[in-house]
Amino acid sequence: MTEQHLPPGLIGARVRRKEDPRLLTGRAQFVDDVALPGMLEAAILRSPHAHARIVSVDVSAALELPGVFAVITGAEVAQACALPQPVIWRLIPDQRMTDLYALAHDKVRYVGQGVAAVAAADRYVAEDALGLIEVEYEQLPAACTLDEALADGAPLLYENWPDNVSCRQTVPKGDVATAFAAADVIVSETITYGRQMGTPLETRGAVVSWDPFTDRLEAWLSTQSPNLARDLLGEVLGLPVERIRVRTPDVGGGFGNKFDFYGEEVVAALLSKRSGRPVKIIEDRLESFVANAHSREQRIEVEVAAKSDGTITGMRGTVYGVLGGQLSTVGIGPCWAATVLMPGPYDIPNVEVTVVGVVTNRSPYGSYRGWGQPKANIAHERIVEKLARELGMAANDVRRKNLIAPDKFPYPSPVFYYDSGRYEECLEAAERAVVDRGWAKRQAEAAKEGRSLGIGYSFHIEISAIGPSRILNQAGLQHSGFDEESVRIDSTGGVIVRSGLSAMGQGIQTALAQVAAQTLGVPLDSVTVLTGDTETNPYTGYGTGGSRGAALGGGALLRASTRLREKVLRVAAELLEASPDDLVISDGRISVAGTGVGGRSVSMRDVGDATYRRLDGKLPLGETPTLEERDVLDPDNTAFSYGTTAVLAEVDRETGRVQVLDYLIAHDCGTVINPMIVDGQLHGGAAQAIGGALFEEIVYGPDGQPLTTTFMDYLIPTASELPAFETVHLTTTADHIPGGFKGMGEAGTIGGASAITAAIDDALRDLGVGVVQLPITPPRLLSMIEAAEAGGTATDVEEQS
Amino acid sequence: MTSLDVTMTVNGRTVTGRVEARRTLADFLRKDCAATGVHLGCEHGVCGACTVVLDGCTARSCCTLAVQADGAEVMTVEGLADGTDLHPLQEAFWARHGLQCGFCTPGILLTMRELLADNPDPSEEEIRESLSGNICRCTGYQFIVEAVKDAAAVLRASSADRG
Numbered sequence: 001m002t003e004q005h006l007p008p009g010l011i012g013a014r015v016r017r018k019e020d021p022r023l024l025t026g027r028a029q030f031v032d033d034v035a036l037p038g039m040l041e042a043a044i045l046r047s048p049h050a051h052a053r054i055v056s057v058d059v060s061a062a063l064e065l066p067g068v069f070a071v072i073t074g075a076e077v078a079q080a081c082a083l084p085q086p087v088i089w090r091l092i093p094d095q096r097m098t099d100l101y102a103l104a105h106d107k108v109r110y111v112g113q114g115v116a117a118v119a120a121a122d123r124y125v126a127e128d129a130l131g132l133i134e135v136e137y138e139q140l141p142a143a144c145t146l147d148e149a150l151a152d153g154a155p156l157l158y159e160n161w162p163d164n165v166s167c168r169q170t171v172p173k174g175d176v177a178t179a180f181a182a183a184d185v186i187v188s189e190t191i192t193y194g195r196q197m198g199t200p201l202e203t204r205g206a207v208v209s210w211d212p213f214t215d216r217l218e219a220w221l222s223t224q225s226p227n228l229a230r231d232l233l234g235e236v237l238g239l240p241v242e243r244i245r246v247r248t249p250d251v252g253g254g255f256g257n258k259f260d261f262y263g264e265e266v267v268a269a270l271l272s273k274r275s276g277r278p279v280k281i282i283e284d285r286l287e288s289f290v291a292n293a294h295s296r297e298q299r300i301e302v303e304v305a306a307k308s309d310g311t312i313t314g315m316r317g318t319v320y321g322v323l324g325g326q327l328s329t330v331g332i333g334p335c336w337a338a339t340v341l342m343p344g345p346y347d348i349p350n351v352e353v354t355v356v357g358v359v360t361n362r363s364p365y366g367s368y369r370g371w372g373q374p375k376a377n378i379a380h381e382r383i384v385e386k387l388a389r390e391l392g393m394a395a396n397d398v399r400r401k402n403l404i405a406p407d408k409f410p411y412p413s414p415v416f417y418y419d420s421g422r423y424e425e426c427l428e429a430a431e432r433a434v435v436d437r438g439w440a441k442r443q444a445e446a447a448k449e450g451r452s453l454g455i456g457y458s459f460h461i462e463i464s465a466i467g468p469s470r471i472l473n474q475a476g477l478q479h480s481g482f483d484e485e486s487v488r489i490d491s492t493g494g495v496i497v498r499s500g501l502s503a504m505g506q507g508i509q510t511a512l513a514q515v516a517a518q519t520l521g522v523p524l525d526s527v528t529v530l531t532g533d534t535e536t537n538p539y540t541g542y543g544t545g546g547s548r549g550a551a552l553g554g555g556a557l558l559r560a561s562t563r564l565r566e567k568v569l570r571v572a573a574e575l576l577e578a579s580p581d582d583l584v585i586s587d588g589r590i591s592v593a594g595t596g597v598g599g600r601s602v603s604m605r606d607v608g609d610a611t612y613r614r615l616d617g618k619l620p621l622g623e624t625p626t627l628e629e630r631d632v633l634d635p636d637n638t639a640f641s642y643g644t645t646a647v648l649a650e651v652d653r654e655t656g657r658v659q660v661l662d663y664l665i666a667h668d669c670g671t672v673i674n675p676m677i678v679d680g681q682l683h684g685g686a687a688q689a690i691g692g693a694l695f696e697e698i699v700y701g702p703d704g705q706p707l708t709t710t711f712m713d714y715l716i717p718t719a720s721e722l723p724a725f726e727t728v729h730l731t732t733t734a735d736h737i738p739g740g741f742k743g744m745g746e747a748g749t750i751g752g753a754s755a756i757t758a759a760i761d762d763a764l765r766d767l768g769v770g771v772v773q774l775p776i777t778p779p780r781l782l783s784m785i786e787a788a789e790a791g792g793t794a795t796d797v798e799e800q801s
Numbered sequence: 802m803t804s805l806d807v808t809m810t811v812n813g814r815t816v817t818g819r820v821e822a823r824r825t826l827a828d829f830l831r832k833d834c835a836a837t838g839v840h841l842g843c844e845h846g847v848c849g850a851c852t853v854v855l856d857g858c859t860a861r862s863c864c865t866l867a868v869q870a871d872g873a874e875v876m877t878v879e880g881l882a883d884g885t886d887l888h889p890l891q892e893a894f895w896a897r898h899g900l901q902c903g904f905c906t907p908g909i910l911l912t913m914r915e916l917l918a919d920n921p922d923p924s925e926e927e928i929r930e931s932l933s934g935n936i937c938r939c940t941g942y943q944f945i946v947e948a949v950k951d952a953a954a955v956l957r958a959s960s961a962d963r964g
Binding site for chain 2: 016017019020023024025026028029030032033035124198199200201202203250251252253256258284285286489504505506507676677679680683684686687688710711712716718719720722724725748760
């Protein structure tokens with residue numbers, strides 16, 4: 001394994017973020033802060049029914065309301081668009097596609113699906129106008145749950161399909177049948193993962209201005225994927241992309257919800273074309289709960305074959321993805337990822353996993369940080385825990401027995417090659433930290449007081465640096481995965497980095513500035529990173545997701561900056577009458593090595609001046625004026641980060657309430673650019689994992705009505721529910737990424753639920769409780785405890801929500 | 802729709818306007834007073850992003866009507882720094898990575914300012930309790946708690962200097 005060790009410097013430094021002053025002082029610009037002359041505000045009329053035929057839509061009264069400028073219906077949207085809403089992840093060739101437009105026109109298939117939209121003087125008037133639109137519906141029987149959708153004779157969401165199954169695919173590796181036939185022990189489990197979503201605190205929004213004379217479209221989108229959005233706007237609206245400019249202001253959290261391309265962007269564009277005015281659509285929180293992509297909801301069947309010493313020889317699994325009423329931008333993507341990553345960090349020679357995508361009368365299933373991996377993780381970690389109980393072994397001993405050994409990398413999983421890792425060392429680092437923190441003692445002391453504390457572990461892997469464009473295309477992605485970065489030194493020595501990535505709170509502007517500053521040898525203050533404009537910034541494939549920004553953006557920028565540094569040295573060599581090979585750059589000054597303080601030197605400003613303004617006699621003959629480099633990184637492979645999560649939790653047996661007392665993550669993401677940012681990402685991801693494990697669930701009533709559309713009902717953890725987090729770091733660099741960076745933005749979300757469920761099981765080990773449904777809310781856990789105390793089957797309690 | 806005249810002080814400046822009775826204070830501050838640091842995260846009074854200081858006490862501007870603030874003194878996050886000197890809470894949040902996307906931050910800063918005015922030396926539990934009316938989806942809160950502790954120490958030291 002090639003280890004890339006960068007010299008100590010700004011890469012690896014805990015520097016304050018460049019983004020923060022504007023965010024701390026109210027000077028940031030989020031999409032709702034964009035105000036254009038003549039701008040209108042729009043609102044969308046949404047379906048109140050889970051499944052209904054649209055008989056008629058009468059907008060005449062709405063059009064007559066003073067202050068209303070334009071109204072558009074689903075039928076008009078379909079007519080105005082060149083293509084339906086796109087699905088970019090087409091992983092299964094014979095998948096049945098839903099091919100719906102930005103607003104519904106024949107049927108509605110979930111509560112909240114858009115039916116018509118109004119642009120008016122302001123949002124108040126637009127909402128008044130919604131109340132004047134008359135829609136006649138013919139209600140249809142709905143298939144609101146997975147079981148209802150799969151039942152014989154189920155109502156069909158798409159009447160030209162034979163059933164509600166959009167796709168099914170099996171991914172094999174090795175010979176599973178033989179492994180199971182020869183097994184000493186087989187354990188199986190069925191896990192139900194509840195419906196959850198990213199809920200960035202800033203809801204989604206768009207401002208679009210369509211010049212009807214030139215068909216030029218300017219859009220401000222709260223999006224993680226500006227280049228993708230621009231290309232998809234072009235496809236859907238039938239416009240050449242050179243006429244489309246997407247600007248991305250500050251993004252108030254993304255978490256995958258803002259990766260996807262939604263109908264609202266298209267509706268805003270069409271309303272703008274119709275009215276001749278810029279149109280803003282900002283969803284409110286109630287809308288967000290039905291119109292944003294939902295995620296996580298899967299039923300997972302998993303079983304493993306093992307030898308009596310704990311060696312896992314085979315794994316079988318089926319993932320049922322509960323897709324909702326239409327395919328989102330990412331289609332079956334997250335459910336497919338949950339399926340093919342189900343073996344996780346374990347060296348399992350024989351694997352057969354199947355994904356089944358099922359449409360239901362719920363909101364569409366799309367991206368949420370983790371993107372299938374929390375479900376893959378719960379599958380392999382729950383089954384490892386169960387196997388350990390079956391064999392009477394410690395769960396971590398079963399993990400150790402099966403973790404991929406360092407010399408087996410690159411390791412061929414059923415689909416991906418894992419690039420590098422020291423998995424067992426990471427597990428042991430977490431175990432040592434747990435000992436240091438005295439958890440076993442706390443557990444024992446609490447037991448004396450009659451309190452039930454448990455310790456749980458999980459091991460996760462995280463696919464990052466997505467990814468190699470051609471391989472992604474072969475897999476079915478209708479988009480690329482490279483990243484392009486540019487770096488320019490101006491006439492005074494200042495550095496401007498331009499990136500196609502979105503700044504959404506993850507600190508990408510700071511991280512890229514650190515990479516450029518260290519590579520060029522300039523102070524961090526002299527570097528400005530510009531993001532958020534497709535007209536002036538480079539193209540990033542995919543988008544700001546898949547834990548790719550720091551790894552691919554950082555890698556591309558490192559290469560570009562390295563070449564730019566060489567040019568700086570050539571110019572400085574001319575100014576200093578020295579050889580470039582003898583020069584060093586430090587803190588923005590270029591000097592002859594070994595001459596010490598007071599030796600000959602020039603500043604970056606001198607080099608800038610010699611390259612842009614006063615060239616004669618200074619810029620070497622043959623050198624082109626300007627100081628700029630760009631680089632495109634299309635990696636040979638993705639990069640796999642990994643980590644161990646350990647949780648100390650207390651279960652109240654009287655109420656079923658779980659309190660997470662302490663939380664630890666041992667983690668490896670290759671070269672760390674900014675440890676403070678990495679810790680922040682781990683904390684925030686862990687908070688979302690805790691929410692998903694214990695509190696958060698989008699619940700539907702039996703009629704398909706969503707019951708959780710406020711923050712009073714959908715429970716995001718507050719400061720009172722969360723513990724302090726401890727992190728421990730290892731560094732195993734990605735040898736195929738310049739700088740050795742691996743991504744880690746999703747890490748915290750992946751292993752949290754698994755470790756929490758293991759801790760709960762441990763706290764209740766006398767009862768033999770095994771948690772298999774998430775979130776494990778107090779009523780659910782209490783009913784498991786009561787069933788176990790009554791001698792029932794502890795794992796077999798649950799209603800379908 | 803009935804419109805009414807309102808006058809209030811926003812970050813030290815007197816503003817007047819004629820607003821519909823249903824116009825929220827948040828919309829008035831954001832759109833009529835250019836105080837776009839007031840953020841709307843839920844518009845039902847749970848997330849706390851729209852928190853402002855209304856006559857000395859924090860209030861949810863999404864659930865307050867502009868007409869209810871007639872005659873009031875309002876402070877938003879734009880009024881927190883002293884000229885170009887950041888408030889100790891702003892400095893501490895910056896140093897401690899107490900924010901990521903920053904959307905919740907204005908509301909949290911003003912809520913913590915109120916906490917520290919009432920309780921200059923809060924325990925971690927008291928900070929978490931006081932924070933629990935504000936949702937942050939990014940940070941997991943730990944670095945916010947640490948930032949508030951740091952800011953509290955700075956504020957205590959500066960009030961001791963003055964005292």
